[in-house]
Amino acid sequence: MDILHIVSGVFVGCGFLCALIVFLDINMGRYQAMPIMNIAWIITCSYSCFLGLFMYYKYGRAEKAAMQMGDMAAKGEAKHGCGAKMGMGDAMKPAKEKPMWVKVYISSTHCGAGCGAADIFSENLIFYCGITFFGAAIWASFIIDYIFALIFGVVFQYLNIRPMRPELTRGQAWANAIKADVVSLTSFQLGMYGWIAIVHFVFQMPLAANTFTFWFMMQIGLTIGLLTTYPVNYILIKTGIKVPCA
Incomplete structure (x- = not known):
């Protein structure tokens, strides 16, 4: 057993552990205000390991619903008297505004979660079904991964927009999801593809989806994708095209 295989197993195990901790x-009881982020944080930690875990506990962790209600009720009593009633909307408001860079990071993880879920599904499909394009599995990976990333990513974005923009019709919400997510998920996938291309064509490393090494390389690729989609998400949020996820 070579060193790379051992290191790969350790990092894949760490990713699983971090995802389990967040799960x-x-x-x-620490459910996110946006339900889709409950899934997004778990997927993010599965590939970015301790970075994702740190960001979750530092900036993403929600208070328990009961704690939020209790704190807000106490504040209401202090301000308005014992008979004051606090609405659920007030109770669920965050304690303070997150910095812009954190909003962009969390929105990037939302994008990455859709891509990550799609890549996990499609890579297993390609490997176990023996799918190749132009005589090689890597081209099948690039094409099929992107198709599934579009599907998963747009669905994830739709589930983000609907609770934030209830005034929109379903058709409008889907249109906004496509507009907001296609560019950001494309930039994410390009970062991941760039790394996988280096591994395949430069390092000439054989990769198979039933090995720890493959999934360790995917962890690195997905983390790079998180970096490449960050500036795109910043622009989309600043211009109002994308609704921040925090």
Whole structure:
């Protein structure tokens, strides 16, 4: 067993552990204001490991619903008297505004979660079905991964827009989801593709979806994708095309 295989196994295991920690934490009552982010944080930690875990606990972790209600009720009593009633909307408001760079990061993880989920599904499909394009599996990966990334990404974005913009019709919400996500997920996938292309064509490393090495390379690629989609998400949010996820 070579060193790379051992290192790969360690990082894949760390990704699974970090995702499990966030999964358990969320399901102990710390649900995100946007339900889709409950999934996005788990997927983010599965590939970015301790970076994702740190960002979750530092900036993404939600207070328990009961704690939020209790805190807001206490503030309401102090301000308005014991008979004051706080609405659910007030109780769920965040304690303070997140910095812009954090909003962009979290929106990027939302984009990355759709791409990551799509890549996991499509790479297993390609490997176990033996799909190749132009005589090579890597071209099948690039094409099929992108198709599924579009599907998953737009669905994830739609699930983000609907609760934020209830005044929109379903058709308008889908149109906004496509407009907001196609560019950002394309920039994410390009970052990931660039790394996988280097691994395949420069390092000439054989990759198979039933190995730890493959998924470690995917972890690196997805993390690079998070970096390449960040500036795109910044522009989309600043111009009002995309609704921030935090």
